[in-house]
Amino acid sequence: MKNASTLPRLTLAAGKEKSVLRRHPWVFSGAVTRKDKGLRDGDPVEIYDSHNQYLATGHYQPGSIAARLFSFEQCDINTEFWRDKLLSAIEFRRKILLPSPHTTMYRLVNGEGDGMPGLIIDVYGKHLVMQAHSMGMYRLRGTLTELLTELLPDTQAIYLKTAIETADNESVELAGGWLFGKADEPVIARENDILFRIDIEHGQKTGFFLDQRDSRAMVGEFAKGKRVLNMFSYSGGFSLYALRNGAEHVDSVDISQKAIDLVEENVELMGGDFAQRHNAICEDVFAFLDRMPADAYDLIVLDPPAFAKHHRVREQGIKGYRNINRKTMEKIRPGGLLFTFSCSQAVSRDDFQTLVFSAAALAGKDVRVVRRLQHAACHPVSIFHPEGDYLKGLMLEIGS
Numbered sequence: 198m199k200n201a202s203t204l205p206r207l208t209l210a211a212g213k214e215k216s217v218l219r220r221h222p223w224v225f226s227g228a229v230t231r232k233d234k235g236l237r238d239g240d241p242v243e244i245y246d247s248h249n250q251y252l253a254t255g256h257y258q259p260g261s262i263a264a265r266l267f268s269f270e271q272c273d274i275n276t277e278f279w280r281d282k283l284l285s286a287i288e289f290r291r292k293i294l295l296p297s298p299h300t301t302m303y304r305l306v307n308g309e310g311d312g313m314p315g316l317i318i319d320v321y322g323k324h325l326v327m328q329a330h331s332m333g334m335y336r337l338r339g340t341l342t343e344l345l346t347e348l349l350p351d352t353q354a355i356y357l358k359t360a361i362e363t364a365d366n367e368s369v370e371l372a373g374g375w376l377f378g379k380a381d382e383p384v385i386a387r388e389n390d391i392l393f394r395i396d397i398e399h400g401q402k403t404g405f406f407l408d409q410r411d412s413r414a415m416v417g418e419f420a421k422g423k424r425v426l427n428m429f430s431y432s433g434g435f436s437l438y439a440l441r442n443g444a445e446h447v448d449s450v451d452i453s454q455k456a457i458d459l460v461e462e463n464v465e466l467m468g469g470d471f472a473q474r475h476n477a478i479c480e481d482v483f484a485f486l487d488r489m490p491a492d493a494y495d496l497i498v499l500d501p502p503a504f505a506k507h508h509r510v511r512e513q514g515i516k517g518y519r520n521i522n523r524k525t526m527e528k529i530r531p532g533g534l535l536f537t538f539s540c541s542q543a544v545s546r547d548d549f550q551t552l553v554f555s556a557a558a559l560a561g562k563d564v565r566v567v568r569r570l571q572h573a574a575c576h577p578v579s580i581f582h583p584e585g586d587y588l589k590g591l592m593l594e595i596g597s
Contacts, residue, residue, distance in 0.1 A: 205240060206243050208246075209230060211246075214246040214247070217253050220269055220581040221266075221581050226263040237257075238333075239331065254274060256334070266314065299387065302319070302321045302386035302405065305319065306318035309578075311577065313334070316330070317330070323352055324353060326357075330360055332361055338357055342377050345377075355377040355378065357375075359372075380398075393405060396459060407573065407576075408576050420439035424446050427448070429501045431460075435500070436475065447476070448477075448478060449475065451478075483521065486524045487524075493528070494529055495533045500537075500540075503542075504517040505544050508543045519552045522553055523557075536570070538588065538590040565593065566593060569591060
């Protein structure tokens with residue numbers, strides 16, 4: 198067993214230890230004044246201040262973020278350490294009543310929010326999907342698989358997806374695939390008693406956007422009797438909630454034919470006459486908006502992909518969000534409800550509200566904020582890592 202004190206070191210310049218003392222889980226390369234030789238991407242490292250005092254332990258990586266921190270106590274980083282981390286994550290989900298007879302799909306590990314930066318684990322019934330966003334977590338995939346099958350003995354299969362950030366902040370995929378078992382049949386999981394078919398291997402993210410569970414339920418609350426438009430619909434989460442709760446009609450729009458096929462499969466899973474009140478449209482959302490007649494919809498969901506994945510494209514992303522929100526406000530029926538979102542980490546909550554207000558002014562609409570929205574409870578955010586608060590949304594009433 199390797200003792201923590203034998204781990205290689207990163208030493209910070211004087212004064213650069215403050216963020217680590219505040220338990221921020223990232224060490225930036227500009228703060229590092231010295232590092233041990235021979236470090237490889239993903240190696241466990243200890244962080245020391247300029248007075249040679251221990252600060253934290255994390256995974257080293259070459260790039261703007263030099264280390265992602267997973268412990269602020271000096272200890273052995275071994276299998277027991279990671280077992281305790283996973284147990285803590287499992288116990289927290291049980292505390293918030295997940296899983297339940299009504300919901301069998303949820304996030305089990307949310308990176309920094311669970312003290313495991315670079316790691317995402319989502320649960321779809323008895324199937325798990327692991328995402329490694331750092332080489333350190335990628336190299337732990339075998340250990341994590343063994344622990345997950347031990348701690349969650351009903352697990353039938355675990356699938357690995359990777360998206361490692363390189364030194365220039367670009368994302369590269371390493372070999373993924375089935376780590377344990379395999380899904381020989383379509384994976385179907387339950388959310389608030391609605392069944393969804395999950396495309397684990399080829400779907401976006403881990404196969405579903407679990408962070409929007411609460412917002413989907415809210416759309417359902419207000420959908421009865423309304424004509425609903427779900428833009429960037431992917432597999433139709435918002436659409437199914439609207440249909441189940443009595444929407445008069447729902448249109449789902451996405452540029453991906455695979456996504457549209459999945460929407461239609463999910464509507465069919467609901468049974469009954471829901472398919473008669475639903476239309477799936479494979480088209481670019483911007484083109485659809487341009488040709489869409491005014492006043493056609495009482496409730497619109499606008500949940501686009503990230504327009505600004507990095508700060509260097511932040512202004513461009515803000516312009517994109519402002520433009521599509523303006524167009525949507527111009528077309529929705531007066532008095533209609535708009536659920537609008539941004540999942541761009543580079544766009545803050547204040548940025549998003551400001552751009553939406555600007556869109557309202559450009560559209561010449563009287564707009565009222567009904568509710569502010571965020572990700573579901575199974576996506577906890579460390580108070581020391583505000584960057585983890587990536588999903589922001591507003592429920593708006595769009596006047597005349």
